[in-house]
Every structure is written in structure tokens, then in C-alpha cells.
Amino acid sequence: MRKILVVTAALGSLMILDVPSFAQGIRIGPGGVEVDDGRGYREERDDRRYRRMCRELRDRCENKDMYGEEGQGNCRRYRRMCG
Numbered sequence: 001m002r003k004i005l006v007v008t009a010a011l012g013s014l015m016i017l018d019v020p021s022f023a024q025g026i027r028i029g030p031g032g033v034e035v036d037d038g039r040g041y042r043e044e045r046d047d048r049r050y051r052r053m054c055r056e057l058r059d060r061c062e063n064k065d066m067y068g069e070e071g072q073g074n075c076r077r078y079r080r081m082c083g
Helices: 002-017 041-062 073-082
Strands: 025-029 032-036
Touching: 041 073
Parallel strands: none
Antiparallel strands: 025 032
């Protein structure tokens, strides 16, 4: 019985000492609940989304006659947002 108590106490102390590694940031906003573990995935994801949006806008601007679009809407938006 004593061994079980010692093992349980040792395991409990290891779990208590390891708590700071579980630290996370939680954001609640219009996009829902987001858990940020501090690794920068959110910034990378936003950067990929921005590059993909610019790539699609540039494609729409350069090939508007192929897509059957008229006017300068996509080209203007591409220049304004991407540069």
C-alpha cells in the first residue's frame, strides 16, 4: 500500500511540475474560439491565405477575357491589396 502512495505522489508531482508546458493562449472572436500554442501557425496560415488571394486576383486580372469578365475590378483590387 505504501508503494502505491509513493508512486502516486511521485506521478502527481511530475504532473504539477510539467504544467507550464501546457500554457496556451485562447482567443474568442468573430471567427470562433481559437487556441494559440505560440508556434506561429496562425501567422503562417494568414500569410499563405494572403499569397493565395493575390495569386488568384492576379490570375483573374491577367486572364479576364478567358474568364468572361469585364471592367477593371479585379485588377484594381489586385493593385490595391497586393501591391
